[in-house]
Amino acid sequence: MAIKASEEIAEIWKVFKQDQSNQALRNKLIEQYVPLVRYNAERVWAKLPEGVDLNDLISAGVFGLMDAINAFDLERGVKFETYCVPRIRGAMLDELRTMDWVPRLVRSKASKLEAARKAAEAEHGRPPADEEIARKMQLSRKEFDKLKNEANAVGLVSLNKKWYETDSYKDVREVDILEDAKGEDPTKSIQKRDLMRLVTKGLNRNERLIIILYYYEELTMKEIGTTLGLSESRVSQMHSSIVNRLKEQLGRRRPEFA
Structure with missing residues (x-):
């Protein structure tokens, strides 16, 4: 097309x-x-x-x-x-x-793995090692590790799923009680935003977008070019020019950060 x-x-x-x-x-x-x-x-x-x-x-x-x-x-x-x-x-x-894409696959592989583990445990009278389970399943160690990883895959769940009902108008959902172990410290977000404001100060619209999309959104040069309507080589050229200018500007301001 x-x-x-x-x-x-x-x-x-x-x-x-x-x-x-x-x-x-x-x-x-x-x-x-x-x-x-x-x-x-x-x-x-x-x-x-x-x-x-x-x-x-x-x-x-x-x-x-x-x-x-x-x-x-x-x-x-x-x-x-x-x-x-x-x-x-x-x-x-x-x-x-x-669409329940993981459970169907995972259940089948996990059940085979569990059956082999139980058989190996009954044979040896103790919890079997991975090598022993692999032999029981007639798999190489590489094939066994692959099967084990796939059997341990985690299914996706909806974060909008109701966790429990309350007397208020709003029910508590999974997302409300889920702990974010990877949550970012709010002060780091503020520092990141301040740094982005400092770095992009004085840049025009396209230059700011190139910096933000490349370093913050982690898009490739090709993806940035598609977004901005520019060729990949032009984006790369502009990026190099921006970086050189920023190095010069920040170099002059080095005493402020000492």
């Missing part, structure tokens, strides 16, 4: 937002941005255990894309690509939480 010129797609957006019941224009927008769905689906899918269907993620992502198209506000001054990706990925994660 050929990517439409920016002027043409901008006109499609303008007309569609005047009449969002126009199915033909909605379909054109979906066709324009559906490569983003596949790209993000493949990135999510690559981190999942075997057995998850990539097409299921893509289907969920398309629904997220459609929601993003409906909700997008042209007046916000944000590129649609930047706006829609969190919604696409969120739709995929919601799908994973509801």
Whole structure:
């Protein structure tokens, strides 16, 4: 599918937002941005255990894309690509939480592992070592370790699931009682924000976005180029120039940090 010129797609957006019941224009927008769905689906899918269907993620992502198209506000001054990706990925994660993808796989592998462990324990009269369980299952150590890791996979749960009811209008959900062991110290967030403000001071819009997207959002140069409508080489060139300028500016201010 050929990517439409920016002027043409901008006109499609303008007309569609005047009449969002126009199915033909909605379909054109979906066709324009559906490569983003596949790209993000493949990135999510690559981190999942075997057995998850990539097409299921893509289907969920398309629904997220459609929601993003409906909700997008042209007046916000944000590129649609930047706006829609969190919604696409969120739709995929919601799908994973509801499709019971891990338990079916995990239960089968975990039950086989547990049966072999019990058989080996009965044979040796003590808790067996991994090597003994592997022999019982006629697996190499590498194959056994892979099976063990997959059997220990953790299923996804919805954080909106009700934990218990209260007398108030608002029920307590899983997310309300879940401890965030990796929670960041609030003072670090403030320091990070102050540092970002210091570093990006004096940069123009594109330069600020390059720094934020590269160092804070951890996007690649190619992804940043797609977001800003620039080539990957141009983003890399601008990044090098920004870094050199920042080194010079911060070098002059070194006494302030002593």
